[in-house]
Every structure is written in structure tokens, then in C-alpha cells.
Amino acid sequence: MRQAGRYLPEYRKVREKVDFLTLTKTPELAAEVTLQPIRRFGMDAAILFSDIMTPLEGMGVELEFAPGPLIRNPVRSAAAVDALRACDPEETVPFVLETLGILRDELPASAPLIGFAGAPFTLFCYLVEGGGSKTFNTAKAFLFAEPAAAVRLLEKLAEMTVSYLTAQAAAGAQALMLFDSWAGLLGPDDYRRFAVPSVTRVLDELAPLELPLIYFPNQGATLLADVAGLGADVVGLDWRTPLSAARATLGPAKAIQGNLDPAALFAPPNELRSRIDRVLEEAGSEPGHIFNLGHGIDRATDPDQVARLVDHVHERTEAADAE
Amino acid sequence: MRQAGRYLPEYRKVREKVDFLTLTKTPELAAEVTLQPIRRFGMDAAILFSDIMTPLEGMGVELEFAPGPLIRNPVRSAAAVDALRACDPEETVPFVLETLGILRDELPASAPLIGFAGAPFTLFCYLVEGGGSKTFNTAKAFLFAEPAAAVRLLEKLAEMTVSYLTAQAAAGAQALMLFDSWAGLLGPDDYRRFAVPSVTRVLDELAPLELPLIYFPNQGATLLADVAGLGADVVGLDWRTPLSAARATLGPAKAIQGNLDPAALFAPPNELRSRIDRVLEEAGSEPGHIFNLGHGIDRATDPDQVARLVDHVHERTEAADAE
Numbered sequence: 001m002r003q004a005g006r007y008l009p010e011y012r013k014v015r016e017k018v019d020f021l022t023l024t025k026t027p028e029l030a031a032e033v034t035l036q037p038i039r040r041f042g043m044d045a046a047i048l049f050s051d052i053m054t055p056l057e058g059m060g061v062e063l064e065f066a067p068g069p070l071i072r073n074p075v076r077s078a079a080a081v082d083a084l085r086a087c088d089p090e091e092t093v094p095f096v097l098e099t100l101g102i103l104r105d106e107l108p109a110s111a112p113l114i115g116f117a118g119a120p121f122t123l124f125c126y127l128v129e130g131g132g133s134k135t136f137n138t139a140k141a142f143l144f145a146e147p148a149a150a151v152r153l154l155e156k157l158a159e160m161t162v163s164y165l166t167a168q169a170a171a172g173a174q175a176l177m178l179f180d181s182w183a184g185l186l187g188p189d190d191y192r193r194f195a196v197p198s199v200t201r202v203l204d205e206l207a208p209l210e211l212p213l214i215y216f217p218n219q220g221a222t223l224l225a226d227v228a229g230l231g232a233d234v235v236g237l238d239w240r241t242p243l244s245a246a247r248a249t250l251g252p253a254k255a256i257q258g259n260l261d262p263a264a265l266f267a268p269p270n271e272l273r274s275r276i277d278r279v280l281e282e283a284g285s286e287p288g289h290i291f292n293l294g295h296g297i298d299r300a301t302d303p304d305q306v307a308r309l310v311d312h313v314h315e316r317t318e319a320a321d322a323e
Numbered sequence: 324m325r326q327a328g329r330y331l332p333e334y335r336k337v338r339e340k341v342d343f344l345t346l347t348k349t350p351e352l353a354a355e356v357t358l359q360p361i362r363r364f365g366m367d368a369a370i371l372f373s374d375i376m377t378p379l380e381g382m383g384v385e386l387e388f389a390p391g392p393l394i395r396n397p398v399r400s401a402a403a404v405d406a407l408r409a410c411d412p413e414e415t416v417p418f419v420l421e422t423l424g425i426l427r428d429e430l431p432a433s434a435p436l437i438g439f440a441g442a443p444f445t446l447f448c449y450l451v452e453g454g455g456s457k458t459f460n461t462a463k464a465f466l467f468a469e470p471a472a473a474v475r476l477l478e479k480l481a482e483m484t485v486s487y488l489t490a491q492a493a494a495g496a497q498a499l500m501l502f503d504s505w506a507g508l509l510g511p512d513d514y515r516r517f518a519v520p521s522v523t524r525v526l527d528e529l530a531p532l533e534l535p536l537i538y539f540p541n542q543g544a545t546l547l548a549d550v551a552g553l554g555a556d557v558v559g560l561d562w563r564t565p566l567s568a569a570r571a572t573l574g575p576a577k578a579i580q581g582n583l584d585p586a587a588l589f590a591p592p593n594e595l596r597s598r599i600d601r602v603l604e605e606a607g608s609e610p611g612h613i614f615n616l617g618h619g620i621d622r623a624t625d626p627d628q629v630a631r632l633v634d635h636v637h638e639r640t641e642a643a644d645a646e
């Protein structure tokens with residue numbers, strides 16, 4: 001999940017001066033807001049500050065944020081799919097690659113840098129719908145009514161995502177995360193038919209980089225049997241699925257990431273700590289668990305609660321390591 | 324799910340004259356829009372046209388629709404919980420009971436009438452948040468930070484819901500459905516702690532009515548083991564959970580309802596029919612399956628597609644009955 005954001009006064013201060021899109025395109029500022037939570041809380045890894053929509057502009061998508069993503073030219077026909085350009089990240093998103101370079105120089109060696117991208121189906125949802133939605137029924141209508149054009153769009157997005165994440169790795173990213181924020185809009189049959197082929201392609205083509213690959217199928221409780229077959233090293237989980245149940249479905253080859261309910265940060269400190277303990281118990285330790293929220297942090301969150309979270313996870317895991 | 328709605332030209336015609344809240348409070352009109360889809364499509368049962376928020380006004384909640392529910396006095400303190408009034412449906416929602424009476428007179432005997440209410444946790448979400456939300460983090464913050472006041476609110480809502488549905492039964496409802504639209508905001512631990520006690524109370528106190536009780540835990544894929552223990556006769560399912568998997572978890576004592584993806588209504592007719600067939604195959608026949616959408620119908624849906632759906636389900640199930 002994004003570590004930076006409006007819950008931090010130092011982030012809001014940067015945002016007083018620039019809008020969101022400008023922030024993502026200004027390497028010094030994007031690096032600065034990436035580092036803010038690391039400085040304040042001392043997390044074990046840093047995730048690039050950017051947006052999953054960022055690389056789409058290079059394909060010919062007209063994008064704004066108001067404050068959610070809005071696309072002035074949604075893709076709703078085979079012709080619109082064909083009109084999208086392939087793109088070279090060095091030309092279309094040099095600012096992202098430059099941000100990663102700055103971060104590698106400034107981050108302590110102990111904090112690896114995570115690059116990320118949106119998964120093809122999630123980008124598809126925004127591109128066709130033209131913005132956020134509760135149901136994304138316009139996007140799903142296109143998927144169901146024009147499956148051939150939809151699959152071509154998903155393939156184009158997979159291709160773009162491979163080149164985008166490969167460039168992020170070359171620029172210094174040490175792990176790569178793929179956010180499938182809208183995977184949970186699909187039942188298992190449709191997920192298998194429409195989302196799996198494009199995610200598979202991305203993960204398989206990134207495998208030669210030999211970097212940890214993290215895949216987050218948001219609200220994907222009923223998709224995990226299919227996720228188990230994907231080439232991700234780590235599966236991110238929202239808070240709806242208990243980690244022990246996820247482990248049972250994903251099998252011993254996948255590490256897991258997650259999954260504290262972000263609303264737990266509104267609980268009193270003792271209750272917050274007991275909810276963290278519960279996640280750690282559910283996670284177990286084999287084959288690896290990355291503690292994380294199960295979804296994005298709410299802007300109303302008290303930063304001191306995040307500090308408590310990071311400190312408590314460190315205390316608990318250091319105690320476990322010492323045993 | 325609501326059968327009436329903006330996808331029907333005859334509904335839009337009624338709505339040209341009255342706003343949504345007025346429509347729910349005018350028995351002749353509420354009955355008329357309830358009957359519209361039955362007349363046009365010949366479904367096997369009718370569901371009352373109303374809104375889950377309707378009975379809250381009687382408790383002292385100031386409600387408007389714009390177009391989603393907006394609450395001018397959200398409940399965010401123990402004092403606000405205590406200030407909510409218990410209410411007598413005969414006094415606070417006479418228009419709902421009158422609507423049911425009209426419907427029983429006008430519906431063919433072959434089409435049973437389903438009454439409904441929101442489940443306590445779902446009403447809680449709206450009441451505390453003050454309206455719709457993607458995350459309902461304000462509501463969850465109250466739940467986690469002030470669990471004693473939150474539980475008292477859930478109990479008050481359960482009590483109201485029992486009297487509301489009991490009155491609906493007395494007025495002519497022949498089955499009762501409880502919509503837990505936001506159940507899926509909770510992980511299993513919190514669902515068990517906060518939602519289950521209030522739903523249990525509602526279902527158990529309605530049991531003596533000896534009417535079929537339907538419970539719909541929306542996005543509740545990870546909650547079904549707990550739902551299996553509730554006193555519902557039928558469990559409604561969204562489209563994310565394959566019905567065969569739901570059967571396996573719910574056990575042989577529960578009938579099931581659902582679960583076609585509403586976006587399937589945007590597929591070409593043959594694809595729509597094959598998706599209906601898939602739901603029927605997944606459902607099997609024992610111990611009972613009520614064909615339904617897995618969520619609300621999109622306003623952009625072509626009514627002819629709904630006609631195709633109803634006709635195809637009738638053909639398939641009549642063929643199965645004849646075997």
C-alpha cells in the first residue's frame with residue numbers, strides 16, 4: 001500500500017504547493033514524499049510514490065485527477081484499443097525512473113525499494129469506465145459484450161506493464177508489486193478467463209529479473225486457488241481473508257503480505273496492538289510474511305497510531321527472531 | 324434485489340412526478356412500481372419497493388436521498404445512540420404496511436410477496452458514516468474505538484428490525500429478506516463479534532412467524548462458515564462465490580439465492596443464456612435454489628435482456644421439473 005499520503009502533515013505541506021499529477025511527475029518531490037514515512041516511522045522497506053495510472057498517458061490516455069482518476073478519452077471500442085500506443089518508459093515516464101534513482105541514493109541500505117504498477121485488469125477497469133466506480137459495470141459490459149477487443153486491450157496493458165516494471169528494475173527497484181485493485185469485481189470464471197492470462201504474462205516475463213514479485217488481488221477471497229498458480233513470490237491480501245486460510249489455499253510456495261484492517265488504526269492503542277498480534281499469529285512464519293495493511297491508509301488516520309503499529313511489529317518480530 | 328428501478332421506462336415515468344423518498348412513502352405509487360416488473364417479466368415472486376433506510380426516520384434519523392442516502396444527524400456518540408427512539412411501525416411506517424396490503428390484493432396468488440429490511444450492521448454503517456462510502460472507515464472507527472456504544476446501537480437496530488419485519492408479515496409479506504449490504508466490510512473476527520449477535524437476534528425473534536427468512540451477506544465470501552450457523556432458511560450470495568462452493572460451506576440445511584453477475588445482462592443474448600446456465604449448474608437443486616442476480620441491477624440495463632433472463636430461467640427449470 002501507499003505509505004505516503006494525506007494523513008501525514010509533511011505530505012500535506014508538499015501538496016499545498018503542487019497538485020497530485022505534478023507531484024508524481026517531479027522526481028525530487030516524489031522522492032521526498034516516498035522518504036517521509038520512512039524517516040518518521042522507520043518501515044523496513046519503501047514503496048515508490050506514484051500512481052497506477054501514471055504510465056497510461058504515454059499510451060495516449062488523457063488523464064486527470066479530481067481527486068480520483070478521470071480519463072477524458074475512455075477506451076470503449078476496438079478502434080480505441082488499436083489506437084493506444086506501445087510506449088518506451090525511458091521516453092514516457094522518465095520522471096518515475098529518475099525518482100527511483102534518487103531514492104536508491106537516499107534510502108538506507110537496510111530499506112529495499114519497491115517499484116509497482118497496476119495489474120492489466122485493474123488498468124482496464126479505469127480505462128474503459130473512464131474513472132472510478134462502485135461497480136465498473138461499463139468496463140464489465142465491454143468485457144462481456146466485446147471479449148475479443150477487451151482481450152486485446154488486456155494484452156496491450158500487459159505488454160506496457162512488463163516494459164514499465166523492467167525499466168523500474170533497471171532504475172533501481174529491488175522488488176516489484178502488481179496491484180490488482182479491482183480483481184474482486186470478477187467471479188472466479190471471469191477472473192480465470194480475463195485477468196489471469198494478462199497477469200500471468202506480466203509475472204512470467206518479469207521472472208528473469210530475479211526480483212521478488214508481489215501480487216495483490218484486492219477482495220480476491222474467492223480467487224486465491226487461481227492466484228496460487230501465478231508466478232508471484234508473494235501474495236498481498238486484504239483484511240477479509242484470514243492469513244491462515246490464505247496460506248492453506250496458496251500453498252507453501254507463496255509468501256504472504258498483509259493484512260491488518262486499516263480501520264484498526266482508529267482503535268485505542270491496546271486494541272490496535274492486539275489486532276496486530278492477531279495478524280501475526282494468523283500469518284505464522286513459513287514461508288515468509290510481510291506485515292502490511294490489508295488496504296490503503298485512511299487520510300483521517302493519526303500518524304502516532306502508525307508509529308505504534310511499526311514499533312509494535314518490530315518489537316514482536318524481534319522477540320520472535322530472538323527465540 | 325430490487326426488481327423495480329430506473330432501467331424500466333415505466334418506473335422513470337413515475338419518478339418524473341415524485342422524488343425517491345416520496346415514492347417510498349406513497350402506497351399507491353410504491354405498489355405500482357413493485358408491480359411493474361412482475362407485469363412486464365412475470366417473475367415468480369415480488370419484492371416490496373422500499374429502501375432499507377426507510378424505518379430509520381421513525382427513530383429520529385433525518386434522512387434524504389441525493390440520490391444515495393444522506394443523514395443530517397449521523398450517530399457518532401453514546402449520547403446519540405441513546406437518543407434514538409424505539410418505534411412502532413404502525414405509527415412510523417404505516418405507508419409500508421399499506422403498500423404491502425395493496426400488493427397482496429393485486430398480486431396473482433402464484434407470486435408470493437417478499438418484505439425486507441436492512442440488517443443491523445448495514446444500517447449501522449450508514450447511520451454512523453452519515454451516507455454512502457467506499458470504506459465506511461468512520462463507521463468502523465466508531466465500532467473499534469467505542470465498541471460498547473456501537474453494540475448498543477446494533478442492538479437498538481436489531482430491535483427495530485424485528486418489529487418492522489413482524490409488522491410487514493402482519494401486513495401481508497409472505498417471506499422476509501434481510502440485506503446485509505456491508506457485511507463484507509468486516510473480516511470474520513469482527514463479523515462474528517459485531518454483526519452476528521444482532522443478525523442472530525433478528526432471525527431468531529422472527530422464527531415464530533414461520534415465514535421463509537432470507538439473509539444476504541453481500542461480499543461475504545469469507546463469512547459463510549459463520550453465516551451457516553445463523554437462523555436463515557435461505558442465504559443470498561453475490562456473484563463472487565460459486566454456488567457449489569457456497570453449498571459446501573453452508574451445508575444441507577440452507578437453500579441458496581443468486582447469483583448472476585448483473586454485468587452479464589450486458590452480454591450478447593447467447594452469452595447471457597450460457598452464463599445463466601452456468602449459475603443453474605453450479606446451484607444444483609437440493610435443498611432449493613432461488614434464481615436471482617448477485618447484486619442490484621444497473622440502471623443502464625436493457626429491459627429486453629431481463630425478459631430474456633426470466634424466460635430462459637423458466638424454460639430451463641420447467642425442463643428440469645419435467646424430467
